[in-house]
Amino acid sequence: MTLDRARAVDGLRVVDHPRRYDVVVAGGGNAALCAAIAARRAGASVLVLEAADKFYRGGNTRHTRNMRCAHDSATETLTGPYTEDEFWDDLKRVTGGKTDEKLARHMISESKDVLTWIEEQGVRFQPSLGGTLSLGRTNSFFLGGGRAMLNALYRTAERLGVTVCYEAEVVGLDITDGMFLSAVFASGSGLARVRASALVAASGGFESNFDWLKQAWGDIADNFLIRGTANNRGTVLKMLLDAGVQQIGDPTECHAVAIDARAPKYDGGIITRLDCVVFGIVVNKHGARFYDEGEDIWPKRYAIWGRLVAQQPDQIAYIVFDAAMLNMFMPSCYPPIVAGSIGELAQRLGLDPAVLAKTVASFNAAVRPGTFDHTTLDDCRTEGIDPPKTHWARRIEEAPFYAYPVRPGITFTYLGTRVNREARMIMADGRPSANMFAAGEIMAGNVLGQGYAAGVGMTVGSVFGRIAGREAARHARN
Numbered sequence: 001m002t003l004d005r006a007r008a009v010d011g012l013r014v015v016d017h018p019r020r021y022d023v024v025v026a027g028g029g030n031a032a033l034c035a036a037i038a039a040r041r042a043g044a045s046v047l048v049l050e051a052a053d054k055f056y057r058g059g060n061t062r063h064t065r066n067m068r069c070a071h072d073s074a075t076e077t078l079t080g081p082y083t084e085d086e087f088w089d090d091l092k093r094v095t096g097g098k099t100d101e102k103l104a105r106h107m108i109s110e111s112k113d114v115l116t117w118i119e120e121q122g123v124r125f126q127p128s129l130g131g132t133l134s135l136g137r138t139n140s141f142f143l144g145g146g147r148a149m150l151n152a153l154y155r156t157a158e159r160l161g162v163t164v165c166y167e168a169e170v171v172g173l174d175i176t177d178g179m180f181l182s183a184v185f186a187s188g189s190g191l192a193r194v195r196a197s198a199l200v201a202a203s204g205g206f207e208s209n210f211d212w213l214k215q216a217w218g219d220i221a222d223n224f225l226i227r228g229t230a231n232n233r234g235t236v237l238k239m240l241l242d243a244g245v246q247q248i249g250d251p252t253e254c255h256a257v258a259i260d261a262r263a264p265k266y267d268g269g270i271i272t273r274l275d276c277v278v279f280g281i282v283v284n285k286h287g288a289r290f291y292d293e294g295e296d297i298w299p300k301r302y303a304i305w306g307r308l309v310a311q312q313p314d315q316i317a318y319i320v321f322d323a324a325m326l327n328m329f330m331p332s333c334y335p336p337i338v339a340g341s342i343g344e345l346a347q348r349l350g351l352d353p354a355v356l357a358k359t360v361a362s363f364n365a366a367v368r369p370g371t372f373d374h375t376t377l378d379d380c381r382t383e384g385i386d387p388p389k390t391h392w393a394r395r396i397e398e399a400p401f402y403a404y405p406v407r408p409g410i411t412f413t414y415l416g417t418r419v420n421r422e423a424r425m426i427m428a429d430g431r432p433s434a435n436m437f438a439a440g441e442i443m444a445g446n447v448l449g450q451g452y453a454a455g456v457g458m459t460v461g462s463v464f465g466r467i468a469g470r471e472a473a474r475h476a477r478n
Helices: 031-039 059-063 084-095 102-121 145-160 210-223 236-244 302-310 343-348 353-366 440-446 458-478
Strands: 008-010 012-016 019-024 046-049 066-069 138-141 163-165 168-178 179-187 189-201 256-262 281-284 317-322 336-341 401-413 425-427 432-438
Touching: 012 138, 019 031, 019 281, 019 458, 031 046, 031 189, 031 440, 031 458, 046 189, 059 145, 059 458, 084 102, 084 189, 102 458, 145 163, 168 236, 168 353, 179 432, 189 236, 189 458, 210 256, 210 302, 210 401, 256 302, 281 353, 302 401, 317 343, 336 343, 343 353, 343 401, 401 440, 432 440, 432 458, 440 458
Parallel strands: 012 189, 019 046, 019 189, 046 163, 189 432
Antiparallel strands: 008 012, 066 138, 168 179, 179 189, 256 401, 281 317, 317 401, 336 401, 425 432
């Protein structure tokens, strides 16, 4: 780079990158790598700009475990078929119909091929875990988890000749009338401008940007914990929206689960999630229950509990259960709070002992006996209590008693860029962008208007990443 080729952006010196690429990918997670690999396999030269360093590369993908894909028959790691229609019914149910049906069905159809394609890129799968997951038929689990999956994708990308720059945050986009011209990225050596024939934006949502979260949620966002990377501040998303890309989604909609309140502010990941809601009751700081803990199979409901807790006073709640349930679920990395009686447990939680004792007693009195089976919608329920517990209701009576404190854990936000079935961004006037594509969390709101089913985020990233890379390469060749 020579100084006579320098330019200025916001008063800072910007030096032109010495090479022009066919495709620039902003981001370094699953969606970005799928796009980069697909584009490179289609013959394009590809540059990946990852804001994190090499150890923390991959954004939220590092914390994932599985992806949900349609398939017609059992495999070595999947116990049975999961048809496109069943996938669509599940997605429609969890989103309440708030999804682009044509785009969602296109994603589901493409997911059948992606399940094989992702394995061809070096990713390995293992059988599902047990417990409350109930995903052995529907979801493919990564052998070694998300980090192993990422490592496989990076190895393949680098073997194919994809260029990866770490600690390279995209801070500027030159976009004219829907046409991407260049990107400016910050690195240890300063600011550099790189030109390319196409852009794939795969840089995540804005969940780590608390100023933006508070614009949507108000001051209660201060009590949110971020399950994933601190790098997802929505920088690229905001630049795209400011440049005239059409927005989709509600800024308050997100993948939000109940996680251990003792988790760190950022990057606690999967090990802070709690899957024991169905095995007990959940109370707020006033000792009151506020939602049906047994509404549906856990993978279809776990992602509503972050929002539910966010609506409670001080955004805090407590999962209460007894000794009979202690070994029924995967625990948090933090030990549960334990006591010999409900009153003593309340004191340790900072709750009113008399109120919590009354709540538990009322719940126990409402339980109707049945055949307990956490793998299906069983007949263990309550009667005459509001809210009800419609499945898996068992009396909380065997000492010692346990509790986990939980807060809203935000995984990713749904506000994003509108795209078509080619993963091409749509401009505010309805025109498809000339050469800008999006994949992953930054466009997940097209499919996820609200709600979530386990593994769908990785489906969005893998399917639209592959499409975006393929289409970006096609544009560059033409």
